[in-house]
Amino acid sequence: MMFRVIFALLAVLWLAGPLRAQTEYSSPAQQRAANRKALKDAEKQKNQYQDSHLGVTRQSLRAGNSTNQPRKKDGRNKYKYDHEGVPRVLPTAQNMIPKLRPIRRAPKKQPATPAL
8 A cells, every 4th residue: 555655656756847848937027038029020010911910018018017008087986877877876985894793801800809
């Protein structure tokens, strides 16, 4: 039984070696250099159209940032009716906060005082 466990463990470790080779570490400086090279090569190509999905901002490409862009402040939240003509009613902030009941603890029992 122990032989099978050791054999299975060695087989898994042996197979995990080639899988590790599919990814390689690259520092942020190497990534920037590769990006500059790719952009320089892309400028040499003659394209009839521009890929709009490649037009991203520097802010969205920063490490650790989301790709979501800031929402437009064009007054969309002030619309009083939706696309079907139904009035748009937003709940108040007080209704959105869950109401918590206070924890009531039983009063501590006072130790009995000895009668003198």
